[in-house]
Amino acid sequence: MIIQPVPVDYLVSAITLPEFNVFAVQFGDFGIRWYALAYIAGLLIGIYILRRETRLATAVMTADQTDRLLNYLLIGIILGGRLGYVFFYNAGFYLSNPIAIFYVWQGGMSFHGALIGVAAALYVMSRRHKIPLLAVADRVAMVTPIGLFLGRLSNFINAELYGRVTDVPWAMIFPNSDGQPRHPSQLYEAGLEGVLLGIAMYVFWRRGWLGAHGRLSGVFLSGYGAARFLVELVRQPDAHIGLLAGGLSMGQILSLPMMMIGIYLLRQSWQSGR
Numbered sequence: 001m002i003i004q005p006v007p008v009d010y011l012v013s014a015i016t017l018p019e020f021n022v023f024a025v026q027f028g029d030f031g032i033r034w035y036a037l038a039y040i041a042g043l044l045i046g047i048y049i050l051r052r053e054t055r056l057a058t059a060v061m062t063a064d065q066t067d068r069l070l071n072y073l074l075i076g077i078i079l080g081g082r083l084g085y086v087f088f089y090n091a092g093f094y095l096s097n098p099i100a101i102f103y104v105w106q107g108g109m110s111f112h113g114a115l116i117g118v119a120a121a122l123y124v125m126s127r128r129h130k131i132p133l134l135a136v137a138d139r140v141a142m143v144t145p146i147g148l149f150l151g152r153l154s155n156f157i158n159a160e161l162y163g164r165v166t167d168v169p170w171a172m173i174f175p176n177s178d179g180q181p182r183h184p185s186q187l188y189e190a191g192l193e194g195v196l197l198g199i200a201m202y203v204f205w206r207r208g209w210l211g212a213h214g215r216l217s218g219v220f221l222s223g224y225g226a227a228r229f230l231v232e233l234v235r236q237p238d239a240h241i242g243l244l245a246g247g248l249s250m251g252q253i254l255s256l257p258m259m260m261i262g263i264y265l266l267r268q269s270w271q272s273g274r
Contacts, residue, residue, distance in 0.1 A: 013169070013171075014171045014172060014173050014181035015170065015171070015172045015173070016172070016173045017159065017172055017173065017174055017175060018175065019159070019175035019176065020034075020157045020158070020159070022034065022157075022158055024036075024037040025037070033154075033158075034153075034154035034157045034158060035107075035109075035151065035154040035155070035158065037150075037154070038147065038150035038151045038153065038154040039077065039147065039151070041147075041150055042144075042146050042147025042148075042149075042150050042151065043070060043073060043074065043077075043147065045143070045146050045147075046140070046143035046144070046146055046147065047066060047067070047069065047070050049142075049143050050066045050069070050139055050140075050143060051063050051066050051067075053139065053210075054066055058210050058211055060131055060132065060135040060136070060139075061129075061131060061136070061139070065129055065131070068125070068129075069125065069136070069140075072121040072122065072124065072125045073118060073121060073140070075117070075121055076114070076117035076118035076119075076120060076121030076122070077114045077117060077118060078104075078117075079117050080110075080113045080114045080115065080116050080117015080118060080120070080121075081109035081110055081111070081113050081114035081117060082101070082104060082108065082109060082110075082113070083101075083113055083117070084109075084110030084111075084112055084113010084114060084116060084117070085108040085109050085110040085113055086101055086108070087113070088110050088112065088113060088250060088254065089108070089110060089238060089241065089250060090108070090240065093240075107160075111148075111228075112251075112254040112255075112258070115258070118140065119137070122136050122137055122140065132213055134213040134214040134217060134265075135213050137214075137217045138210055138213060138214065138215065138216040138217050139210070139216075141201070141216050141217045141219070141220035141221075142201050142205060142210065142216050142220075143201075144220060145193065145194050145195075145197045145198035145201060145220075146194070146198065148189075148190075148193040148194045148197070148224075149190050149193070149194025149195060149198065150194075152186045152187070152189045152190035152193065152194060153186070153190055155186040155189075156184065156186035156187055156190070159174040159175050159176060159177065160186075161185065161186055161235065161236075162174050162177065162182045162183070162184065162185060162186065162235075162236060163182045163183025163184060163185035163188075163234045163235050163236055164182060164183055164185075164234055164235065164236050165180045165181065165182055166181060166182060166183050166234070167181065168183065170184065171183065171184075172184050182236065183234040183235070185231055185234055185235040185236075188231050188234070189227070189228070189231050192227035192230070192231065193224055193227050193228065196223075196227070197220065197223045197224060197227065200219060200223060201216065201219065201220070204216060204219060212269045212272070213269070214265040214266075214268060214269045215265070215266060215269040215270075217262070217265050218261075218262045218263065218264070218265030218266035218267075218268075218269060219262070219266065220262070221258045221259065221261050221262030221265065222258070222259050222262030222263050222266065223262070224255075224258060225255040225256070225258035225259035225262060226255075226259060228251055228252075228255045228258075229251075229252050229255045229256070229259070232248075232249045232251045232252045232255070235249070235251070237249045237250075238250065
């Protein structure tokens with residue numbers, strides 16, 4: 001993909017970001033990276049909220065089951081996120097270097113892969129604990145925007161997954177990039193997938209939608225899918241993939257079935273009359 005440089009005056013006016021430390025907490029050459037901290041914080045805050053929900057009349061899980069849910073989510077996110085990145089974004093490399101699949105400290109996680117992993121983990125949990133699958137999924141969907149918001153902020157701090165070259169007034173020059181002003185697409189995603197979707201989840205929870213199995217899951221899947229599809233229009237495609245069929249990015253292609261499933265769940269929820 002050929003990147004057209006922007007005029008010099010836009011380079012002068014663009015916001016130049018400093019290079020942040022990749023570690024939130026550091027001990028010599030080791031530490032906790034911002035992205036790992038975002039995962040941990042998002043999960044713990046989400047479980048805290050769900051534990052409080054167990055006290056309400058709408059609860060379908062006990063506090064103990066909610067604690068167990070954390071283990072299922074951890075396994076689903078880590079395995080699904082990593083394998084999703086391997087197969088969706090860089091299958092050729094990892095098939096030639098299978099040992100590199102385990103080098104998780106070098107980065108490479110896919111949200112869509114994590115979503116599949118979480119769905120599989122929730123299915124197993126719902127069967128083992130005899131809880132309706134969509135009821136558990138709705139509760140996880142309700143708190144997921146918290147983790148998405150923190151995760152996208154960590155992408156911004158790490159100066160990764162930035163946007164395409166642009167001349168908008170808020171364009172930013174990211175450290176260790178090609179020096180071109182780009183869309184801060186990580187902040188767009190934090191706003192849409194985290195803040196906006198999180199507010200929607202709160203409003204719909206207040207309206208009692210948690211009692212309609214599948215409805216909040218439908219809101220999340222269709223809402224995230226639409227937000228991601230739109231942001232991908234200004235997000236820099238992966239260099240080794242580029243744009244695919246129809247000029248769509250991999251993120252857009254993976255978001256399309258999300259939106260379809262979300263709309264289906266919403267439709268089924270409304271038709272059930274709950």
